[in-house]
Structure formats: C-alpha cells, structure tokens
Amino acid sequence: MKKNDFFDGLEIRTNDERSSDHLNKVNQLIEQALNNKNQSLRLNGKLNDLNDLSSIPLLRKSELTNKQSKNLPFANLNVSEIKNFAHIYRSPGPIYDLDGHSQNWWRFARALHAADFGYGDIVQNCFSYHFTPAGAMFEEAAKILKCTVFPAGGDNTDLQLEVMHTIGTTAYVGVPDFLKIILEKADEMKITLPKLKKAMVTGGPLFPAVANNFKERNIITRQCYGTADLGLVAYEAAEGDGMIVDESVILEIVKPGTGNTLKDGEVGEVVVTVLNNFELPIIRFATGDLSAILEGESSTGRTNKRIKGWMGRADQTTKVKGMFVQPSQINQILENLKIKNNARMIVSRKNDRDELLLKVESNIANSSDIGAIQQKISDEIKTVINLKGTSEIVPVNSLPNDGKVIDDIRDFGG
Incomplete structure (x- = not known):
C-alpha cells in the first residue's frame, strides 16, 4: 500500500x-x-x-x-x-x-x-x-x-x-x-x-x-x-x-x-x-x-x-443472599491461596437456595490432594465473600476463554 x-x-x-x-x-x-x-x-x-x-x-x-x-x-x-x-x-x-x-x-x-x-x-x-x-x-x-x-x-x-x-x-x-x-x-x-x-x-x-x-x-x-x-x-x-x-x-x-x-x-x-x-x-x-x-x-x-472488538462487559458483579460477589473477590481468593490458574465462580439456584461453586483449573491428579485443595478453596470463599461455597478442580484449559470470572446461571424468569 x-x-x-x-x-x-x-x-x-x-x-x-x-x-x-x-x-x-x-x-x-x-x-x-x-x-x-x-x-x-x-x-x-x-x-x-x-x-x-x-x-x-x-x-x-x-x-x-x-x-x-x-x-x-x-x-x-x-x-x-x-x-x-x-x-x-x-x-x-x-x-x-x-x-x-x-x-x-x-x-x-x-x-x-x-x-x-x-x-x-x-x-x-x-x-x-x-x-x-x-x-x-x-x-x-x-x-x-x-x-x-x-x-x-x-x-x-x-x-x-x-x-x-x-x-x-x-x-x-x-x-x-x-x-x-x-x-x-x-x-x-x-x-x-x-x-x-x-x-x-x-x-x-x-x-x-x-x-x-x-x-x-x-x-x-x-x-x-x-x-x-x-x-x-x-x-x-x-x-x-x-x-x-x-x-x-x-x-x-x-x-x-x-x-x-x-x-x-x-x-x-x-x-x-x-x-x-x-x-x-x-x-x-x-x-x-x-x-x-x-x-x-x-x-x-x-x-x-x-x-476482536467489543465482546461484552467485564463487570460481572452479582448479588447472592443479599451480598455482592465481585470478580476482584475471586481474584483475592486465588491470591490468598497462591493459585495462578484460571477460575470461574458459578452462581446457581437449587431447591430455592442460591449456591456458589468455584471451578479452578489444575493439573493435580491425586484424589487426596484434590480434596485438600478444594476444602481450602471452600474455606477461603467463606473468609473473603462471607458466604458458603464449594469448589471443584477441573482440567487446565477446560474453562471457556470468554473473560467470565463470575457466571450467574440462575433463572430469574421474565
């Protein structure tokens, strides 16, 4: 040109x-x-x-x-x-x-x-x-x-x-x-x-x-x-x-x-x-x-x-049981546990109760090690967010590359 x-x-x-x-x-x-x-x-x-x-x-x-x-x-x-x-x-x-x-x-x-x-x-x-x-x-x-x-x-x-x-x-x-x-x-x-x-x-x-x-x-x-x-x-x-x-x-x-x-x-x-x-x-x-x-x-x-152009909003703050859950809090949980891998908080609803599940990517294979880290993550969720939550170790690169840190999948109707 x-x-x-x-x-x-x-x-x-x-x-x-x-x-x-x-x-x-x-x-x-x-x-x-x-x-x-x-x-x-x-x-x-x-x-x-x-x-x-x-x-x-x-x-x-x-x-x-x-x-x-x-x-x-x-x-x-x-x-x-x-x-x-x-x-x-x-x-x-x-x-x-x-x-x-x-x-x-x-x-x-x-x-x-x-x-x-x-x-x-x-x-x-x-x-x-x-x-x-x-x-x-x-x-x-x-x-x-x-x-x-x-x-x-x-x-x-x-x-x-x-x-x-x-x-x-x-x-x-x-x-x-x-x-x-x-x-x-x-x-x-x-x-x-x-x-x-x-x-x-x-x-x-x-x-x-x-x-x-x-x-x-x-x-x-x-x-x-x-x-x-x-x-x-x-x-x-x-x-x-x-x-x-x-x-x-x-x-x-x-x-x-x-x-x-x-x-x-x-x-x-x-x-x-x-x-x-x-x-x-x-x-x-x-x-x-x-x-x-x-x-x-x-x-x-x-x-x-x-x-790529505009791909949505990064501010994924949502409210769970009257408490705000923010991407910065998910990052704080990972930093406190010195975890550098990708993670995603899934917010869902079951039996009329809100549930939190933090999925964290890791190559850990030993079941006892997985159980221990998942418990630590769950404890940290309670400490940082002041809400009960569970965690799940998932394979590296298994979480979607869409920028989401919090995925609120609750059905609000409408």
Missing part, C-alpha cells in the same frame, strides 16, 4: 518506533499528572519501560463516577482549569467528560479515514449533539477530512430519510440499528438512496444479519470502538480484519477483577491509557468492556496491535 492510503505515517511504523514513542509520551503524561495531588496518589514517577505501566493501579470507570459524585464535576482530577476546556459533557451514569482545543482531540478522523471518508462525501451524522460528545466527535473528524456534514442527530426517521434523499447523503455515521430503520423506511416508501455507499457505525453491536443487509445494499460498513471518556480506542480498516488500536492510546487486556495483563488471544477487560489528553490525564482506565488481542498485523499494512 502507498503511504497516502494511511491517515499518517504513525500507522505503519515499526513496533520499536511505536514503543519508544509511547514510552516518551506516557512519561510526559505522568509528569503532567503529578501536578495534581489526586492523580499523583496512583503514580510513583516516570517509567523506565512500558511494561512498568502495569505497576500503576487501575482507575475503574465505576470509581470515576463515584469520585465525581463527591467532587463535581471532574473529581478534582483535572490538571487544566475548566475555563481552558473546549466543551463539558454529561453522559449517563452520570459522568462528566471534557475535550480540549487541539485538532482531532477525540482522534476519530483516523477511523473515518480508514473507512474511506473524505473530500466529496456528504456525511449524515446521526449521533446526538447535546449532553454527550458523540455528535461532536464525528463532526470534528469529518471536517478534518474535508467532508460536508449534515448534523442530523438520532431522531425522526421520516425527516432523516427525506434529508438523505434530498441532499444525496453518501456516508452515514451513527448506531447500526438506526441506519437499518432508515433503510427499511426507504423501502416502505419506495425512496431510493443511490448515493449512500459507506457507513461508520458504533455505539451498539453490529449483528451479522444487519451487516449482511448493509452489504446487500452495497453500503461498505466499518465499525469503531470508543467511549466518551477516552475518544477513539480502535477501528476497522477492512472487513473481518479485527479492530486496529488507535495510535494515541496504549491498550492492555487484563484479567477481570485484577490489573494483571493477559496473553494475546485471552479474553479480558480493556484498559486504556490516552496519550493526548493532558487536560485530565487518563492512565490505566479500566473500561469494563471485554475484548482480546488478535495475533499478527492487519492485512491493510497497519502495524499496530488489533483487538
């Missing part, structure tokens, strides 16, 4: 070049964060190696919401004063977010470029322009690529269709299901949309049947993954090629309930450090989303690591 097939040269640099740049930038970020006493509580100074990043405690999204509620609006974690922000947003939670004045602050221009958005496109932006930043994120990105934008928002299918037909919209931005609704309305009203050729969707899952529907209509559809806290995290550049991690973030996959990095291919929680947000440094932010790192590089020539 030619260099102009990429948003910039960062997408095709070597791993060594990227690692060196990321280390330099994360240390600049840490230096800035150390100016804030609340940020500095998690930091011990600059890193010597990117692997040292794992020594910094996670900041979980749920914790940020909690902290903000006590010190509105930004939990006193912002380094810059509010008067220096470009915008303030309020997302459901509630959680307050911000952006700065630098160009491509949210970084979504990279994703739109990979989806072949550019000069000559008329983009119908069907994300909201109020309270949350989604509309502004893609507005900024499309303008950087010299697209023409219609700020549509996410309501009124009839008007959306009328505008799409009248102005000759060539590209859609929004949640996938809303585009499907607009297209079905077009079919119903026998309105053709011959110029609509591309779409960037996010904010909800792109189900296979919906993706096939778009494909049958010759609409090239790409997905991206981002949040109001982080901006762009990863994006598609080719069909079936995974999502390429944005050049201005460091992405880790950790075991849910811990900050421990998993091997490539293992499903775990997405943890992100944003390298361009100096207004409110975001370092090792645990999103609560599940994904896994794919092996190898993109077929498009982009060299950064790739993830």
